């Protein structure tokens with residue numbers, strides 16, 4: 001499981017770390033940088049999927065021409081931090097993740113940059129080239145698994161197309177890897193055939209990074225019928241009927257799912273039905289206690305969105321990490337504790353991780369102690385406009401205020417976290433002086 005992520009010169013972060021737990025909640029004002037953290041996780045996920053740097057940042061089309069991967073928001077020009085008043089800002093960014101793999105701590109870091117490319121000798125004009133790998137390292141507590149040669153190997157701002165990689169415990173000396181893709185998913189042998197690092201830790205890291213989902217369920221997509229066999233719920237909620245049908249096939253899971261959805265709505269969902277249409281597509285119908293049947297077309301947005309979260313967390317093959325944006329959208333404040341309880345329970349039971357951004361005070365009021373430890377606020381400092389990430393539990397008096405009347409939710413609603421943070425950051429600066 002991932003225990004932290006550090007962002008250096010990434011989007012609006014100079015050097016900030018987010019602590020990650022089974023259930024991680026990120027709060028903060030609009031445009032503070034919450035979704036930028038999501039972008040950082042997407043970057044790591046792109047690595048896990050084996051894409052090149054250009055593909056991770058700019059999008060990837062499959063062999064059939066279909067878009068396989070959306071670009072990182074702001075893509076090439078805005079992934080690296082722009083300093084407020086300078087022209088070009090930084091030219092590279094780094095991401096670092098700490099993981100705990102069944103007790104073994106693992107540390108992975110990658111630095112990626114974009115520099116002038118061109119060849120004055122051949123009169124090729126300088127222009128900003130593609131992103132290139134500048135540094136990458138994987139290590140455990142006991143030593144390095146692999147590392148690239150130290151930075152500073154490029155002159156005149158022109159990064160080379162390959163760099164040396166040293167694999168610890170390998171009989172080979174250093175080998176050359178291309179700089180257009182993370183070493184984790186490639187390396188180039190002298191024969192120029194791309195191979196993959198075959199040690200166990202690199203392989204495990206690859207699968208952890210690949211095993212993430214970024215969800216943004218849209219009610220209109222969830223209302224659509226789906227084809228039998230399409231049981232993977234899409235990132236936008238596609239295939240809801242067939243994905244739900246698959247969970248229903250397991251009697252125990254079916255009962256758990258119905259009991260959760262019954263808690264959510266006062267209309268008493270009794271069960272689900274899955275009628276076919278002429279084209280063979282499966283529709284979703286909700287059967288209420290009073291015998292009334294409601295098709296997904298008229299089901300409420302909140303019910304559908306809650307169903308999507310339920311399917312993610314109760315479904316057959318959960319991924320290691322789910323990232324939701326504003327998970328409370330569409331859910332009544334008096335029912336948001338259900339989401340919190342559901343996620344806390346399922347994360348513990350299935351060993352999965354859930355990260356969500358939220359603007360909802362009501363979500364925070366019910367978090368357990370472990371989730372409280374993994375609740376962070378993102379805030380842009382007034383003087384620099386850069387964003388900082390701080391665990392709410394480390395803000396002054398946060399522990400006392402958590403148990404006070406109105407609890408954490410009130411603190412979010414009253415902007416207390418930002419105020420406390422600005423105050424402490426100001427004091428830190430005074431201390432430095």
Ligand SMILES: Nc1ncnc2c1ncn2[C@@H]1O[C@H](COP(=O)(O)OP(=O)(O)OP(=O)(O)O)[C@@H](O)[C@H]1O
Nearest residue numbers: 011012030031032033034035036078079080081082
């Ligand atoms: N390359 C960059 N350099 C500096 N700042 C950046 C860069 N890219 C984005 N930003 C800042 O990040 C902000 C967007 O942050 P983000 O989308 O993460 O906000 P958010 O916290 O998710 O807000 P909301 O709650 O409205 O969704 C931009 O308004 C901009 O100020």
Ligand SMILES: [Mg+2]
Nearest residue numbers: 034035036357
């Ligand atoms: Mg956002």
